[in-house]
Amino acid sequence: MEFKDIVYSVEDATATIRINRPDVYNAFRYQTVVELIEAFYEAGYDKSVGSIVLTGTGDKAFCTGGDQKNHDGQYQGGIRGTVGMPMEELHSALRDTPKPVIAKVRGYSIGGGNVLATLCDLTIAAESAIFGQVGPKMGSVDPGYGTALLARSVGEKKAREIWYLCRRYTAQEACDMGLVNKVVPDDQLDAEVRQWCDEINEKSPTAIALAKKxxxxxxxxxxxxxxxxxxxxxxYYDTEESKEGVTALNEKRKPDFRRHYK
Structure with missing residues (x-):
């Protein structure tokens, strides 16, 4: 498969999957999601690969979720996926690949991007990283791994706070709550992730796969x-209440969800 929205590379037994849409803060569209699925399976079953790194292009964002230019009540795209994008497939691919996946986070890890970071086996963040959810502010929510697995990671009280209030958290705050494994200065992030990958790559691939499963x-x-x-x-995406989030964003005003709440 020829990739257009991501960059895929393998070096020293580590596959790097990089979302390459910096002009929209590495937000994903339908094609991005399909390419990510393919890349995870390609890396997962390449016997020369021992670890996988998921990251974004540039220093402004890891990933900021779904591209709102492709959202109109529901995500627009191709034929796969319940909500217009095959998000369930992507989440499953990330978990099912038998290799550890490390999220390398610079800048914003927001919304669906924060869900991806949560799903990764490990997360290493630069000091500049910012984490958070925006779903209820935009007429959306992740009712699967993005909520339930987050609660396992940071505790149920904190997970509810993250989703109900839609606040943003610094890298250190995310580390303190258990969402991030380690925080390093921005200029040390690449080297730190490389070190973690090298240590993983020295271990038994079968033992690692069994541990992940x-x-x-x-x-x-x-x-x-x-x-x-x-x-x-x-x-829900077909309702006026959900559509109010994107409508308000486009009109540069505060959403009024309750006027559509029946």
Whole structure:
């Protein structure tokens, strides 16, 4: 598959998957998601690869979720995916690849991008990184891994705070709550991630794969819950209440969801 929205490379037993849409803060569209799925499976079953790094182009953003230019009540794209993008497939691909995935985060990790960072096995952040959710501010939510797995990572009280209030958190705050493994100065991020990958790559690939599958088993029920919930999310995206978020953004005003709440 020829990649247009991402850059895929392999060096020293580590595959790097880089979202390459810096003009929109590495927000993803339908094509981006499809390419990410393909890249995760390619890296996951390449026996020369021992670890995978997910990152974004530039220093402004890791990923800021779905590209709102492609959103009109629901995400517009191709034929795959309950909500117009194959998000369930992407989340499954990230978890199912038998290699550890490290999120290398510079700048904003927001919305669907923050969900991707949550799903990664490990997250290493630059001091400039900012984390948070925006779904309820935009007429959206991630009713699967983005909520349930987040609660496993940071605790249920904190996860509810993140989603209900839609605040932003510094890299150190994210580390303190358990969303991030380590925070380093921006100019040391590449070297730190390289060190972690080198250490992983020295280990038994089969043992690592078994460990990842074992960790996943504890939260595997979220896949089924998420699949069911995404069906409900599609119905929500068709409502005026959900559409109010993007409409207000385009009109540069504060959304008024309650006037559409029936």
């Amino acid at each position: 074992s960790f996943n088993a504890d939260t595997e029920m979220i896949r089924g819950i998420g699949g069911l919930a995404f069906q409900a999310l599609k119905l």
